[in-house]
Amino acid sequence: MSKITGGCLCGEVKFEVKNDFSQFHLCHCQQCQKITGSAHASNLFCQAEHINWLSGIDKTKRFDYPNRHFARVFCTECGTGVPYLVNKGKTLIVPAGSLDLNEDTVLNVAPQDNIFWHERAPWYDVALTAPTFAGFPK
Ligand SMILES: [Zn+2]
Ligand SMILES: [Zn+2]
Numbered sequence: 369m370s371k372i373t374g375g376c377l378c379g380e381v382k383f384e385v386k387n388d389f390s391q392f393h394l395c396h397c398q399q400c401q402k403i404t405g406s407a408h409a410s411n412l413f414c415q416a417e418h419i420n421w422l423s424g425i426d427k428t429k430r431f432d433y434p435n436r437h438f439a440r441v442f443c444t445e446c447g448t449g450v451p452y453l454v455n456k457g458k459t460l461i462v463p464a465g466s467l468d469l470n471e472d473t474v475l476n477v478a479p480q481d482n483i484f485w486h487e488r489a490p491w492y493d494v495a496l497t498a499p500t501f502a503g504f505p506k
Contacts, residue, residue, distance in 0.1 A: 370386075372473065374451070374462070377446045381423065382423045383421045385460075385467075394408045394409070396485055396487055396488035408488070413461055427445060
């Protein structure tokens with residue numbers, strides 16, 4: 369089973385995880401919009417023991433949202449969301465954006481659905497058809 373490395377933007381937190389994910393959900397709920405500062409969370413699920421922390425776990429902080437199974441673990445230096453345990457420690461949620469992916473990386477799962485779609489950002493439908501540029505707009 370191949371492994372994929374990941375980490376935060378500043379480089380303090382590093383990990384590797386097996387490319388053996390069971391689920392991949394894009395969550396558009398209002399809590400995920402807040403906590404990512406973006407349109408949706410992109411969450412991969414796998415077994416808890418599939419991760420190997422390489423550095424910086426002491427630089428992370430956990431936030432548990434009250435009254436719901438919803439959490440975020442982030443680098444206290446740069447704020448990047450990194451993997452965290454749910455389901456009494458049995459399941460690991462890996463924010464897809466924290467993985468070191470390139471165009472040759474093939475995840476064993478593809479995004480399977482857009483959940484909490486009725487809560488999606490009111491600008492999201494327009495964003496899907498907006499022009500694309502390789503970098504900043506001309
Ligand atoms: Zn960081
Ligand atoms: Zn959500």
